[in-house]
Amino acid sequence: xxxDVAVLGAGMHPWGKWGRPFVEYGTAAARAALTDADVExxxxxxxxxxxxxxxxxxxxxxxxxxxxxxxxxxxxxxxVYAACxxxxxxxxxxxxxxxxxxxxxxxxxGADAAPKGFFRPAGGERxxxxxxLRFRLLGATNPAYFGLYARRRMAVHGxxxxxxxxxxxxxxxMGALNPYARYRKRxxxxxxxxxxxxxxxxxxxxxxxxxxxxxALVLSSIDFAQRHGVPxxxxxxxxxxxxxxxxxxxxxxxxxxxxxxxxxxxxxxTFRASITRAAxxxxxxxxxxxSLAEVYDLSTALELQWYEDLGLCGAGEGAKLLREGVTAPGxxxxxNASGGxxxxxxxxxxxxxxxxxxxxxxxxxxxxxxxVAGARVxxxxxxxxxxxxxxxxxxx
Amino acid sequence: xxxxxxxxxAGWFSGDGNGxxxxxxxxxxxxxxxxxxxxxxxxxPYCAGGSLEEMPLSRRGRIWSYTDSRYxxxxxxxxxxxxxxxxxxxxxxELPDERIVVLGQAAPGVTVADLxxxxxxxxxPGVLHEDAETTWTTWHWRPTGVxx
Ligand SMILES: [Zn+2]
Numbered sequence: 001x002x003x004d005v006a007v008l009g010a011g012m013h014p015w016g017k018w019g020r021p022f023v024e025y026g027t028a029a030a031r032a033a034l035t036d037a038d039v040e041x042x043x044x045x046x047x048x049x050x051x052x053x054x055x056x057x058x059x060x061x062x063x064x065x066x067x068x069x070x071x072x073x074x075x076x077x078x079x080v081y082a083a084c085x086x087x088x089x090x091x092x093x094x095x096x097x098x099x100x101x102x103x104x105x106x107x108x109x110g111a112d113a114a115p116k117g118f119f120r121p122a123g124g125e126r127x128x129x130x131x132x133l134r135f136r137l138l139g140a141t142n143p144a145y146f147g148l149y150a151r152r153r154m155a156v157h158g159x160x161x162x163x164x165x166x167x168x169x170x171x172x173x174m175g176a177l178n179p180y181a182r183y184r185k186r187x188x189x190x191x192x193x194x195x196x197x198x199x200x201x202x203x204x205x206x207x208x209x210x211x212x213x214x215x216a217l218v219l220s221s222i223d224f225a226q227r228h229g230v231p232x233x234x235x236x237x238x239x240x241x242x243x244x245x246x247x248x249x250x251x252x253x254x255x256x257x258x259x260x261x262x263x264x265x266x267x268x269x270t271f272r273a274s275i276t277r278a279a280x281x282x283x284x285x286x287x288x289x290x291s292l293a294e295v296y297d298l299s300t301a302l303e304l305q306w307y308e309d310l311g312l313c314g315a316g317e318g319a320k321l322l323r324e325g326v327t328a329p330g331x332x333x334x335x336n337a338s339g340g341x342x343x344x345x346x347x348x349x350x351x352x353x354x355x356x357x358x359x360x361x362x363x364x365x366x367x368x369x370x371x372v373a374g375a376r377v378x379x380x381x382x383x384x385x386x387x388x389x390x391x392x393x394x395x396x
Numbered sequence: 397x398x399x400x401x402x403x404x405x406a407g408w409f410s411g412d413g414n415g416x417x418x419x420x421x422x423x424x425x426x427x428x429x430x431x432x433x434x435x436x437x438x439x440x441p442y443c444a445g446g447s448l449e450e451m452p453l454s455r456r457g458r459i460w461s462y463t464d465s466r467y468x469x470x471x472x473x474x475x476x477x478x479x480x481x482x483x484x485x486x487x488x489x490e491l492p493d494e495r496i497v498v499l500g501q502a503a504p505g506v507t508v509a510d511l512x513x514x515x516x517x518x519x520x521p522g523v524l525h526e527d528a529e530t531t532w533t534t535w536h537w538r539p540t541g542v543x544x
Contacts, residue, residue: 120470127405132472133432137404137524137534138501139469144486147463148499155461155513199463200508246441247428251460251488251497260429261495263440 005098006225006233007394009037009218010357013111015182015211015344022052025214026062026111027069029350033107037218038228044218045103046076048094050086050110050349062349066109076103084296085241085384086110087215087352088392092239094219104224110349111214118142119210119346131254131385138256142298143207145253147199150301154201157316159304161201163323165192167300168205170328171336175343177369180354182211183343192300206300211345215354234363236356238282238393244271253385272309275389276381280311283393287311290333291375292362294355296382297340306381307335334372337362352390355380363396404524404532408432410452416521417452418498418535424449429494453498456518456540457491462502462511474525474532483507487537489517503538516540 011032013025026049034041047070049062063079076097082089087110094106118141126132134140153159172187187205195204225233244252247259249266269277280286287310295310297303304318312333313321321327327335338344338358341351359378361367381391403409408431409418420431423438425446430439431453438445468481475481485502502511503520522536 118467118470121472123471125472130432133405134499135469136472136474138486138499139465139473139475139484140486140499141465141467141469144463144465144469148461148486148488151463152461152513197466199465201463246439249495249497251499256499257431258497259439260431262493263423263426263428264442 003099004222004235004237005095006220006222006230006235007217007356007360008039008105008220008225008228008230008233009033009035010360011036011216012180012354012357013214014180015213015347018212020113020212022111022113022212022214023065023069025113025212026066026109026216029111029214029216030066030070030107030109033216033218039105039218041070041107042073044075044105044107046078046094046097046106048078048080048090048106048108050090050353051079051081052112052349053081062109082388082390083385084348084382085352085388085390086349087354088239088382088390089241089388091217091219091236091353091356091392092241095236095239098219098221105218105220107216107218108353109214109216110353112347112349113212114210114345114347116210130256134254134256141199142253143199143202146207146299146302147202148251149305150202150299151200153301153304157319159301159319161193162189163304163319164202164206164300165189166322167297167303168192168342170322171297171340171342174329174337174370175339178339178343181339181343182209182345202299202301208298208341209345211347213344213347213350213354215350215357217353217356217360232396234360234394234396236392237395238279240275240279240282240389240391242275242278242389244387245274252387270309271387271389272306272381272383275383275391276310276379278389279379279391279393285377285393289377290379292337292359292372292378293333293335294338294340294358294378294380295335296351297336297342298346300342303335303340310379310381329370329372337367337370337372352380352382352392355382356392356394359392359394363394399526399529399531401531401533404534409535412521416519416535417455418519420451420453420494421448422451429453429496431496431498454491454493456516457489459511459513459515459517460488460490460497461513462487462508464508485511487511487517489537500535500537503536506538510539
């Protein structure tokens with residue numbers, strides 16, 4: 001018995017600052033994915049929405065919102081909130097329904113209209129929320145945490161700001177080829193180093209922006225895909241949504257402190273590494289099998305961290321891998337062929353879905369100028385605030 | 397007119413001068429330390445759960461990493477938009493006895509240029525912000541051997 005599900009359709013709304021309601025982006029992405037799948041919305045058995053948090057309210061109940069916009073037809077509905085991992089958890093929920101036989105075709109949608117500037121927590125006095133507390137007590141924005149991670153890499157592994165800039169140069173060059181990306185201009189290392197420092201040692205061009213955007217997938221059982229005339233669909237083989245394990249000894253956004261390792265020794269791998277390991281184990285593959293990876297480059301330095309957490313190289317060797325061109329187009333394992341968040345910006349509920357859209361197009365050989373030659377196996381990886389893992393393995 | 401000094405968050409620190417300490421809790425069963433304090437139930441999944449007792453954290457530790465904030469953070473951080481933005485450093489500090497890393501603002505005047513990973517710092521009382529009636533107090537990290 002196969003545990004795969006088929007990706008019948010993928011669709012996106014271009015990223016940018018469009019200033020329109022998120023429902024519009026999600027609905028446009030959903031319609032594009034349905035067209036791509038050649039499936040009528042009224043024939044979809046279930047819709048799963050990744051929740052949009054505007055002003056801090058995950059109360060728009062995204063699945064139901066998109067169902068209404070598309071025209072309610074009685075489908076099963078679910079809504080998922082897991083911060084940056086929301087999209088992956090929406091995919092996980094859809095996949096579980098398909099594998100359990102509860103639905104044959106499921107539409108997964110995520111979209112956001114992001115606020116300008118720093119992400120911030122919901123209003124009011126909410127001292128029971130660690131996200132609220134880190135802002136109130138420390139003014140610790142997301143870029144501040146990225147700065148901490150970057151500085152740590154410099155101290156421990158000898159990474160340099162020039163290494164970080166090269167990530168941006170690589171990703172911007174790929175984003176320039178992607179019609180869905182917000183930023184479609186190549187960037188030079190000089191431009192990165194001339195941009196303003198945001199959180200030492202990171203500069204404006206080291207850090208991803210916030211954006212509007214939407215992404216959607218039509219998933220189905222393999223049987224349905226074959227009956228539907230798609231004998232060799234792109235398949236999702238694994239979805240990792242693991243939590244960290246106690247004690248988490250790497251300071252994680254949005255926490256003010258780590259767990260103490262005084263009673264229980266920390267595991268030999270970090271949370272991020274455990275996310276991808278769980279995906280590899282479920283898929284029965286290893287890093288050597290990958291054709292490409294889409295990772296959360298919230299900052300340039302963080303992309304280097306992901307190389308290590310994906311097992312593409314040993315600890316501290318991320319910058320070396322980058323310099324050798326291994327993760328560039330034409331390299332052994334191109335990373336962020338889509339252009340990554342460096343080119344897209346963050347549209348939180350859509351991001352993890354957008355990663356799988358890119359994997360789908362790449363595995364179909366339909367990624368145009370940014371196509372990774374002969375792509376067979378792709379992985380996406382990210383981490384959602386509050387301890388949400390997210391990694392998807394797709395194969396062809 | 398003097399303002400009332402009130403902790404910006406209740407129960408996370410106490411004391412003055414050299415007696416100032418961050419306050420965590422410790423599980424009576426497995427000895428895990430929690431900061432911010434955990435008063436409900438021990439979060440060690442291998443522990444059946446003991447009582448959680450307040451405990452002052454070590455005063456000194458070593459810098460795990462640091463950064464700063466060159467742009468004004470959004471609310472709920474409190475700052476006066478009428479005044480020019482003064483960046484402050486943020487320091488993540490490893491406390492060796494508790495085997496925990498705690499983030500905090502650097503003491504006023506300490507910039508990223510003064511810091512290195514591994515440097516020893518100590519916790520000192522600080523002011524987060526002031527309004528008409530209240531001085532809201534917090535903790536700061538300051539390199540040891542720097543003037544009192
Ligand atoms: Zn315990």
